[in-house]
Amino acid sequence: MNIGRIRSLVIKELLAVLRDRKSRMALIMPPILQLGIFAFAATLEVKNISLAVLDKDGGKAAVELTQRFAGSPYFTKVFRLPGQAGVAPAMENARAMAVLVLDQGFSRDVAAGRQAAAQLILDGRRSNTAQIVEGYAGLIVKQYNDDLAAARGQTGLPATLVARNWFNPNLDYLWFTVPNLIGMLSMVVGLIVTALSVARERELGTFDQLLVSPLSPWEILAGKTLPAMILGTVESIAIVAVAIGLFRIPCVGSLGALGFCLVLYLFSVVGFGLFISSLCSTQQQAILGTFTFMIPATLLSGFATPLETMPQVLQLLSLANPMRHFLLAVRGIMLKGMPFAMVVDTVWPLAVIAVVTLALAGWFFRRGLD
Structure with a gap:
């Protein structure tokens, strides 16, 4: 075993990571961001009641x-x-x-x-x-x-x-956890499928072929969005069926309202996924970007800790988090029969999030044509 060659390889790998700006960001920013989020948001203390x-x-x-x-x-x-x-x-x-x-x-x-x-x-x-x-x-x-x-x-x-x-007379913790998992697992599917799509094309060298094809950037965007929507919808329906059939979670509200929320939620999640994918050159970067987004999104959604216990800055930041709005709706529909008018009043920010993120992803696609 040659110690000198090993030392040279270690130095080369360190320089390769530190010279790549995106790799530096993926290496440094996620731990800092997650440390800040965990320190202030991940608390089981209940206050400001x-x-x-x-x-x-x-x-x-x-x-x-x-x-x-x-x-x-x-x-x-x-x-x-x-x-x-x-x-x-x-x-x-x-x-x-x-x-x-x-x-x-x-x-x-x-x-x-x-x-x-x-x-x-x-x-x-x-x-x-x-x-x-x-x-x-x-x-x-x-x-x-x-x-x-x-x-x-x-x-x-x-x-x-x-x-x-x-709404939960026996304080059954599954009645709280399982509806939240519907939002979390749906986000995983939507993000993974879309975040890897463009990055995979770039890594395999086929993204340039898409750019020189007759397809417009918006057509490419639609072609990347619809498969994720289909897979995410099927997965979400299966999760809801398991929640109701296997875990016996009550659904006292309208399944149609729940389906409307799911579709709108997946659009906003797919928008984030495409935006992440448009910024990444490799699948590894896309995966890191996905998990960098998912952990703060989960913490700032009210999934595990009440939002009102967090600092005001994080509460304002959570307004841009699609999971926050969806979890309010899914718990309200399943556990208390939230009427459709109140559902719309709860989830309308998801439409704004979807429009903004899809527009940003489309702008990056157009920039690739220049």
Whole structure:
């Protein structure tokens, strides 16, 4: 074994990587980007919780308990509801993660030393977050009980908390995970197929033949888009079928609305894939570019951690992430029967993302003709 030849080969490989600008970017940027995303976004801590309060009592004990929630570091947005009719919209529109309901007679029961029930309605679509929020609320009520008992010199529980979970009554984690996987796996198919298409042509030397053919850049773009759309649609339908048939995930909404969201979502994903592919010269670069995009996209989608726990800058950045909008829609359609008008209001940014990314990919194709 010749140490000198090995050293020369190592130096040659290092120079080959460092002299190639795209290789340098693929080597340096992904770790930095992922480190920043993981450090700020990948947190299981639940904070900045929005709490709606329906106070039907209005007495001293009800006001004091509400103020304890408002003073907690976890519940940063506490607002009152005017009546019972406001509970459902607050939960459905995700304005509140939980609703605290204080019935009439709460303060009277507390003053009389009887048990007074406060109801906490939680958004069960995010089962892990709901359990953590329930724990925070339980601690606040327990501290209230302890302080009240100490002031009266008695023991017991002057107030109790009764929790209900909407949209996922048993907090089955599969009901949260599997709908999210529909979005993630559909993105994998759409990105991989499109990201490798142009890069493969360039690597094999056939891309120049496409450019000198009678096909226009937009025809080439369409020819690259449609196969990915077909494969992605078939794959997505299979995933939905497995989710409903095998995992027994309920779909209380319209399958037509879900199909509409899938097609629009795949268009936006394919746009990103073609844009990545148009920037890459080899399949290796395309694969690196795909995974560089997918990891931040997954983290900034609300797949594993709530978006409201992230810094404001990352929340704004997530608006350009197609998975964020699709996951809101697929969970809403399957778990709570979101009406079509609300579906359109949720997923319309996907059309904007698709137009922008496809236009950028088309511009790069046209540039290849110059």
